[in-house]
Amino acid sequence: xxxxxxxxxxxxxxxxxxxxxxxxxxxxxxxxxxxxxxxxxxxxxxxxxxxxxxxxxxxxxxxxxxxxxxxxxxxxxxxxxxxxxxxxxxxxxxxxxxxxxxxxxxxxxxxxxxxxxxxxxxxxxxxxxxxxxxxxxxxxxxxxxxxxxxxxxxxxxxxxxxxxxxxxxxxxxxxxxxxxxxxxxxxxxxxxxxxxxxxxxxxxxxxxxx
Amino acid sequence: xxxxxxxxxxxxxxxxxxxxxxxxxxxxxxxxxxxxxxxxxxxxxxxxxxxxxxxxxxxxxxxxxxxxxxxxxxxxxxxxxxxxxxxxxxxxxxxxxxxxxxxxxxxxxxxxxxxxxxxxxxxxxxxxxxxxxxxxxxxxxxxxxxxxxxxxxxxxxxxxxxxxxxxxxxxxxxxxxxxxxxxxxxxxxxxxxxxxxxxxxxxxxxxxxx
Numbered sequence: 001x002x003x004x005x006x007x008x009x010x011x012x013x014x015x016x017x018x019x020x021x022x023x024x025x026x027x028x029x030x031x032x033x034x035x036x037x038x039x040x041x042x043x044x045x046x047x048x049x050x051x052x053x054x055x056x057x058x059x060x061x062x063x064x065x066x067x068x069x070x071x072x073x074x075x076x077x078x079x080x081x082x083x084x085x086x087x088x089x090x091x092x093x094x095x096x097x098x099x100x101x102x103x104x105x106x107x108x109x110x111x112x113x114x115x116x117x118x119x120x121x122x123x124x125x126x127x128x129x130x131x132x133x134x135x136x137x138x139x140x141x142x143x144x145x146x147x148x149x150x151x152x153x154x155x156x157x158x159x160x161x162x163x164x165x166x167x168x169x170x171x172x173x174x175x176x177x178x179x180x181x182x183x184x185x186x187x188x189x190x191x192x193x194x195x196x197x198x199x200x201x202x203x204x205x206x207x208x209x210x
Numbered sequence: 211x212x213x214x215x216x217x218x219x220x221x222x223x224x225x226x227x228x229x230x231x232x233x234x235x236x237x238x239x240x241x242x243x244x245x246x247x248x249x250x251x252x253x254x255x256x257x258x259x260x261x262x263x264x265x266x267x268x269x270x271x272x273x274x275x276x277x278x279x280x281x282x283x284x285x286x287x288x289x290x291x292x293x294x295x296x297x298x299x300x301x302x303x304x305x306x307x308x309x310x311x312x313x314x315x316x317x318x319x320x321x322x323x324x325x326x327x328x329x330x331x332x333x334x335x336x337x338x339x340x341x342x343x344x345x346x347x348x349x350x351x352x353x354x355x356x357x358x359x360x361x362x363x364x365x366x367x368x369x370x371x372x373x374x375x376x377x378x379x380x381x382x383x384x385x386x387x388x389x390x391x392x393x394x395x396x397x398x399x400x401x402x403x404x405x406x407x408x409x410x411x412x413x414x415x416x417x418x419x420x
Contacts, residue, residue, distance in 0.1 A: 013230060016227075020223060021223055024257060031255075031258070040261045045234055047263070051250045051258075053259070139395075149389050151231070151389055151390070152388050152389055152391075156394060159395055163395060168396065173408050173411070173412075176398050176399065176400070176404040177361075177412060179331055179362055179363055181394075182365070182392035183348045184366060184390055185366065185369055186373070188383075188386050189391030190389060194382060195382065198379070199386070
């Protein structure tokens with residue numbers, strides 16, 4: 001089973017590594033970081049680079065594809081090479097997935113039309129522009145299309161997928177070895193739980209009406 | 211404020227990216243990935259490489275140092291260059307931190323002697339060999355030394371540190387933008403919660419008596 005995790009300039013690092021670290025434990029899985037060209041690809045804050053070990057041309061039949069988001073995915077939603085590759089590999093995938101604003105890229109490729117999907121909470125309404133129906137759930141399954149909410153939700157998505165693919169025991173085993181027993185020191189991880197002024201501040205930063 | 215995140219061959223990717231993704235949001239923070247040499251450094255499963263942008267020689271006075279763990283950190287606990295660099299920068303840090311088995315490296319550098327500390331649940335007893343007192347807490351503070359439990363615990367550590375450094379509001383803001391509202395699909399993230407047979411299986415894999 002081959003798992004292709006997409007890199008592009010401006011990705012969010014935890015969007016990549018959350019699903020990567022969970023899915024790579026699938027029995028028999030080969031995980032590859034793939035991009036337009038081999039070599040370092042820098043993240044959205046510029047201070048971290050991951051290496052693409054394979055080009056899109058070299059990865060044509062992944063079983064699972066994972067598309068991360070980034071602070072600004074506008075360029076990727078207009079990247080003809082990326083979108084065509086996504087449409088092409090999607091014809092053979094068992095699961096086509098995204099984390100955070102990666103769903104806006106999947107949507108731009110035309111893969112979420114008429115489907116329920118999620119994304120970063122700040123960008124949910126943008127899913128409508130690509131023909132998807134926004135959901136506030138943390139991990140959304142619609143057929144073989146699986147979308148996760150913002151950034152850290154990729155860990156929950158990865159673990160859920162391990163369970164679907166390899167069974168509950170395998171998923172619990174991965175959770176245990178990753179010691180994924182989250183104990184956040186605050187309870188502000190969603191717009192419903194966070195203080196209203198913080199939600200308004202992030203909406204204002206994103207150029208949204210508050 | 212400079213945050214140095216250490217890379218070495220065989221690191222665990224989420225040990226690096228959990229603290230990175232939280233701490234890089236600290237106001238005024240410069241985050242650098244540092245290793246013995248610049249360039250790609252490969253993780254413990256071999257299928258992911260992060261780029262070290264700076265050498266140890268180039269990073270001499272970080273305010274925060276983060277040491278990740280790896281599936282097998284034996285080589286790092288005997289790496290004189292790494293250990294000497296850790297001892298040297300520790301003289302000037304505000305916080306010296308680790309995730310997972312990174313605490314065994316801090317311990318090998320002599321920095322945890324007589325201190326309470328944690329590590330991956332499978333390796334807790336190894337902390338005694340470096341003179342530390344093992345704790346089962348997820349994030350352990352002992353003075354400026356902060357150690358996190360296995361892999362995913364680095365996110366909780368990072369968020370806790372953001373709160374200590376920049377205040378509760380800043381930490382809640384980071385939690386919200388990372389949408390860190392964990393909803394694991396299983397409840398098997400610690401040896402106390404996981405099925406006993408899985409705990410025994412991991413102990414056996416690690417060569418421990420079960």
